[in-house]
Amino acid sequence: MFDDFVQQFLPSTVGGLAIGAIYALVALGYTMVYGVLRLINFAHSEIFMIGSFAALFVILSVGVTAPLTGVALLGFLLLLMVVAAAVSGGAAVLLEVVAYRPLRRRGAPRLAALISAIGASLFLQELFALFVIPDVFDRPGRIDTAVPRIVDRDVLFSIGNADVRTDQVIVVIAAVVVMILLDQTVARTRIGRGIRAAAQDPEAAVLMGVNIDTVVRLTFLLGGAMAGVAGVLYAMEFENLRFNIGFILGIKAFTAAVLGGIGNIRGALIGGVGLGLVENWGAIFFGSQWKDVIAFVILVVVLLFRPTGILGESLQKARA
């Protein structure tokens, strides 16, 4: 058992970093919305799913038949991310308008918002399974849809016995770059200041002239865009999409958000990568079929012993 662990430690670490980066990107959406509205946007996982299918749509439309390299690859990835971020961001804003705003207007309890979110999540999943996947992609709605390969899976370099593939490097670098962009947006721009103000004290923010509806919309837009980028990376890395890929991944991303400290943008990165790593290391001991269970147990343990997460709660305190 221990020999296995030593043997597989580095390869698992590489895999864990890649999936962890995706968790982190999705976690940002949960964390930002929670920071501003104190709401678990349960349907955020479906925003991620929509982003991944948007990426697939572009790949099929452009007609990529062979893996790309060099500048073509870079440009194409950029295109995918922009499109997917726009689609997901738009979907997230729409979700907010349809599922959450009427509740906020009524001053409904947070419980009602969570139920509404579950309803929206089911609706979006079924919308894809019944209509979008069969009609747009001409595929049966409830089984895996394969994504054409856009990046060669060749080994870029090795660390010890771990081979690091090109696609894994792209996932991690892309995620980190996008996250730095978001972090700086929230920390330095006018928009970001509005978001932080609303997270800190909504009523005071309104009194200071912040338009709370705009802030909420922007929060959903930014969080959705991050999920869209995550969708691109997921499609590229796992090459199989399905109407319900968001479900488990969403719960794990939420776990990552809690792990890092919900409401905390840098925490999401740490939480996501941490979860990806621990889950993969745990899988060496228990077998990969227990991965999801490991993630949930971690969630419970974190909430028990450090409910504010590694970096502490809240968008406002972490200056990010």
Added chain:
Amino acid sequence: MSHYAKTEPGVLTRSLTAAGRVPDGVRDWWAGASRWQRWGIYGLALLLAIIAPHPIIASFMSPFTDWTSLLFNPIGTFVLLAIGLNIVVGQAGLLDLGFVAFYAIGAYTLAYLGTAHGFPFWPTLIMAIFLAAVSGVILGSPTLRLRGDYLAIVTLGFGEIVRITAVNTDEIGGSRGITPIPHPPNLFGVEFLLDPLPYYYLILAMIILAIVFSLRLERSRVGRAWTAIREDEDAAELMGVPTFRFKLLAFAIGAMVGGLAGSVFASKVIFIAPTNFPFILSATILAAVLLGGAGNLPGVILGAFLVAWLPERFRGFADYRILVFGAALVLTMALRPQGLLPSRQRSAELKGGTGGGTKTTVRRRDRDDDTVEVSR
């Protein structure tokens, strides 16, 4: 959230609010009804439940599928599950998104012990209920310190843990499931075989038991503690209510009813597999509770009945039912977040601010349990 401007309600909202007055009127009549009127309604409901499998009723309730089978599952099982979940969500105010776990534990206990070890039905049923309660405590003791949203996600995780564990454990059949689960033994000369009718009456008896149990609890010291926790946990704690212990009790009792539902379900279907216990089932039961009006037993039963029956009645839409269900959840929450038949206390709560302490509420509760209240 008070800092959002309130806007004028649209036509749709206004007409739905108007439609909402009908159930509200029913509830007000009920609140003012005398003891005899209430017993009359109880008797009528019971009579209706007993004659429900009659072919004439079947012909318009379910022209496409066998009505008696439907009455057992999903209608009977959903109602039983909703009664159990109502204890957790409606009475104690704890949001549980993994209730299906207890249903699964009940079903698997009965199936495994009955199939692999030939345990007799009734003792196994008791054991299944006990195990469900234990698992409720196991889930609750670490997680019930959490509040609201966090608790919801953790319970969701627990539901998935149970399902994945069932898939990964070969001893209980893995993803292939367990078969053949033995049927219950003869009872009062009635055989439990393939005919769904005896099972319907079995589950009906269990439902009645659960209703009586739940109502008695609601009006006991325990029920009042739950109400206090639901409305303001900190205040309850300050008033000397051991909130953690009572929340744990709510989890355990809710789990017992869930386990009972699972065992009865398993005793009929012969074969169970992890796919019988997906997350969507938890969401459906929760939706039933909230749709009907959390905390109000008749509402909850009505909600469970509708959620179970409507998709079967309109089988033509079978493919779209989760889609419609999801949209209905969003709509219900936007238009009538208190549910179809909310309890007075709850609807006062949901209007916000007052913590449910309206005059009418006080009057009704006084009458319901005045003797107990005074003697304390």
